[in-house]
Amino acid sequence: MDRKNVLEVKDLHVSFHTYNGEVQAVRGVSFEVKNGETVAIVGESGCGKSVTSQSIMRLIPQPPGVIKHGEILFEGNDLTKLPEKKMEEMRGKEIAMIFQDPMTSLNPTMTVGKQIMEGLIKHQKLGKAEARQKALEMLRLVGIPSPDSRINQYPHQFSGGMRQRAMIAIALSCAPKLLIADEPTTALDVTIQAQILHLMNDLKEKMDTSIILITHDLGVVAETADRVVVMYAGKVVETGTVEEIFYKPRHPYTWGLMGSMPRLNLSRDTELSPILGTPPNLLTPPKGCPFASRCEHAMQVCKEHMPETTNSSDSHQVACWLEHPMAKPVDIPHDVVGGVSK
CATH class of the missing domain: 3.40.50.300 (P-loop containing nucleotide triphosphate hydrolases)
Structure with a gap:
């Protein structure tokens, strides 16, 4: 129901x-x-x-x-x-x-x-x-x-x-x-x-x-x-169920959050991956994707235009140019998937 x-x-x-x-x-x-x-x-x-x-x-x-x-x-x-x-x-x-x-x-x-x-x-x-x-x-x-x-x-x-x-x-x-x-x-x-x-x-x-x-x-x-809303620089960049965010994250910022989190399934020698850089100044927010300056996958379009929100599933929405059909496919980093379960 x-x-x-x-x-x-x-x-x-x-x-x-x-x-x-x-x-x-x-x-x-x-x-x-x-x-x-x-x-x-x-x-x-x-x-x-x-x-x-x-x-x-x-x-x-x-x-x-x-x-x-x-x-x-x-x-x-x-x-x-x-x-x-x-x-x-x-x-x-x-x-x-x-x-x-x-x-x-x-x-x-x-x-x-x-x-x-x-x-x-x-x-x-x-x-x-x-x-x-x-x-x-x-x-x-x-x-x-x-x-x-x-x-x-x-x-x-x-x-x-x-x-x-x-x-x-x-x-x-x-x-x-x-x-x-x-x-x-x-x-x-x-x-x-x-x-x-x-x-x-x-x-x-x-x-x-x-x-x-x-x-x-x-x-x-x-x-x-039950569900997660991921925010960055005053905007929603990804929403989904807990399972979707933890096991099928689509936005590079969400990957960064997951990669910087200590987890039991990582070996003792594994180094955490911090998100390099700093958030944008919201006195003069960027006209494109706010995460572009910190994203290793950023393209020229990311810096110039705000991405539209697309549906990865009925419950999973992402605002990222990597979701565009013309974007080069990028695999989710294996070390950010899962690691915490309900």
Whole structure:
């Protein structure tokens, strides 16, 4: 049975006006998220992942930021056109976000329990006693021990992993239809990271929540995602299922990401292959493919014209001139295929 789209981002353009000029942070991004699906957005720092996710929540500070063009359709409603009061009602209730650093996202002057109760009282109109009971349930659900005492503690009394669990409890307290997780495991050690990923997968199944996972860690992607959106220099260069991205990647940038990732199937003597060069300056983005200056397969047309997005399969799209029928065939490097499995 086909699942419906919860979210559709169509040709999104987001810029920031600075003293040096206009930074074109997001340049025509399009993707969709289906009901009960996890979509990972991956790419280097500065590629536009977080700006895209914050634009969905309408958290871009305006000014200096501005959504210049495009649609963000959540269950058919264009979020870019909603008044701020309506967006305030939706944040936390319909769409929630787990931020990268829980220590700076949690309020240090409020107990963790009160921060969970806040959304329940505002969005679900619960009384204090009822909201406290629900907050206790959420703390238990996310695996925080001794919730009866922890509910009265402050964020500084929690460990890093417990703070992240508390953030997840706040985000999921009102059972949102869409959860945006922006680098939710970056500051955590691998054991706690595995627990958080398992928790997010488990809660997705229980609550039928759709998830957008923002990350640069391809191991996390393999563990949790259903589909992958690869971004570079504010544009989507490749999208596909996890299997397609890991085993049949088509874009040289995706090959670079895979080749620079440590994997268990590589011998100890194998050197990782970094992506040489630096991303383009988005004050003056290139008129052609943004990856052309770092791509060993770049042709003259790559530098002069932006490639169109072509379908490698029904679920796999690539924006690369190597996909053109007249381009010389290039084999996928054997050392970038696979290596991480779900």
